[in-house]
Amino acid sequence: MFENVKRTLRRSIARESLDFGDPEFLVQAELEALRDDERTIGPAGDARTKGEFRGNVFAGLSLREQLSLLPLIVGNFREMKRSYRGLDHTPTRDTIEEDELETLEARADELGVDSIGYTVVDREDILEDDVTDRSVLYQHAIVFSCPMDPEAVGEAPGYDTLETVNETYLDTGVVANKLADFLKERGFGAQADPGLGGKTNFPTLADRAGIGEYGRHGMIMTSENGITQRLGAVYTNIENLPTDSGERDDWVWEFCQQCGKCIRDCPADAIRVEPERTEGDNLSFYDRDACSEYFGANNGCAVCMSACPFNRVGYEALERNISSRSSDARETVSQTPRDDSGDASMRQVADLSSDLRTTTDREEIAAILEDLGRKPDNWAEFGTAFVASDVWGYSEVHIARGDDPEPHAPVVTLVR
Ligand code: SF4
Ligand code: SF4
Structure with missing residues (x-):
């Protein structure tokens, strides 16, 4: 770990800009312990690989801006580290009472969650990469979203957007850890997965859990906050979570077919006109290499979020308009x-x-x-x-x- 810290410092000084590289070196020991845990579920052979960060999203910001983001970055690392605590906990229960689930949802609401749903994790949903064996401990998932500031997203790319992205990632980390603690205190198994560095394909889980609908940019849009939110998850051994996702808002995809603004506005031409089926039957909405290169060189880009009518106009107004x-x-x-x-x-x-x-x-x-x-x-x-x-x-x-x-x-x- 110290070697990695030194390398990070050297790289930041050389680039005259903060550069954290891959933050997972902070949890290397925990990842190894998780990999050795016989309960873990690993990715399927044809699971989707994890996308890589390229470039340095902080480059081009003033030193003052970079330093003002530092507490959020440190906070995100802290929540990531926390998510590995207490994973050796042995669950004593696997069935939740209705009133306990209501209390869990009320707690999520207090913590600022705007939508929550439940699903089962397939091995194809678990991401694979060269550095770590990404593994989850439990097969059931609580998926949730936390709201971002739409005005700041509207400024993309730049400091304001980076700030709200990091703030919201931090929110997902705090929420995931607190909900996992809530469940562990009541005897359930729970593993938090903050939005930053997620172990599974969150949009797939969120879609299946019914908390939102896919847009053509491949992100999930919730009825509460449209595109301006970030996803997180808690994996658990609770077997009776209500996984029925209810009625779907099919009009969202129909609307997307008439819109295509994210495709036209993407500066890297990365978003596909039609999503492609890839490894593990996952959907690929955009060319990850093309996006990642532009994203890394342009403060995390997010032009597709900014341009989307689900940000500029809002979910409710669009729905009203469509139904009228x-x-x-x-x-x-x-x-x-x-x-x-x-x-x-x-x-x-x-x-x-x-x-x-x-x-x-x-x-x-x-x-x-x-x-x-x-x-x-x-x-x-x-x-x-x-x-x-x-x-x-x-x-x-x-x-x-x-x-x-x-x-x-x-x-x-x-x-x-
Ligand atoms: S983040 Fe930027 S480069 Fe990536 S898909 Fe969105 S608009 Fe395109
Ligand atoms: S910009 Fe248009 S096409 Fe793209 S996700 Fe938003 S509504 Fe759909």
Whole structure:
């Protein structure tokens, strides 16, 4: 460990910037103990490999900014280290009472969790990498999300976004450790897994647990905070957790098919038009090498989060907008012409990047809205709408609430 600390210091001095490399050297002994524990469940042979950090996300920040992030980084390392404590605990129970589960959820709520769900971990969900055997002790998972500051995410890439990302990772670490302690005190087996350095593919678990829906950028969007949240987990031996994920918000994926903004805005062209099935039947939404290179060189990027209407407009407003659209309008959208390949989303992305026009001109917008049968005077009602307009000579009209100069002024993007 001391060798690693020295290497980290040397590298930071040489680069005149904080550079922590792989923080897992801090928990090397614990990882080895975990690997030797006969109860651990390892990744499947074709499990997904862990993504690597490349570059230094702190480079380009002023020394003052770097130092002000230091307490958050240290806090994240502390929670990561804590998550390995007490793993030799022997559980005495594996069934939870209804009122205990309610108390657990109330505790999570007090700690700032915005959504929580339950699932079973498959070996394909466990990440594999060259450095460590990532292993989990228990097969049942409590998955949760903690909210980020949407305004700070909207500033991506840069200091504000890095700060809220680190703050929220810290929240997931504190929550995971406290929920694990809560369970261990009551005789259950529990292993915390903070958001930073997770052992499993969190979006897959969150999707299966029903706490949110996938966006095209591969992140989960929750009804509480859309894209602006981070995930964490607690693995446990509790066998009767309610794993029924309930009704799904299928409209989210349909909306994504009409949007594609993250794909167009990604500066590294990393997000795939269609997700690919990869090792272990996992879904791959973006090219991890391309993302990681840009991410490492540009303060953790997050442009895809910032640009997403689920951040700019919000989940509820989008849902309201979708459900208020007439069936005619839905029909019109679904009949948007396809290219020869028959791939509507491919065509839309190609078109959108080549021929966009955005207007904030009130008169023009009012006329468009009138044409579409919408009330032009109630700007606050509009989330993002995707509608076809033959009259205006555009195949799609995107209406979003803009940020400036008034918070509810719409911005209309016309796609020819
Ligand atoms: S973080 Fe940046 S580079 Fe990576 S997928 Fe998102 S927008 Fe693209
Ligand atoms: S930017 Fe658009 S396509 Fe991408 S995840 Fe958000 S809503 Fe979906």
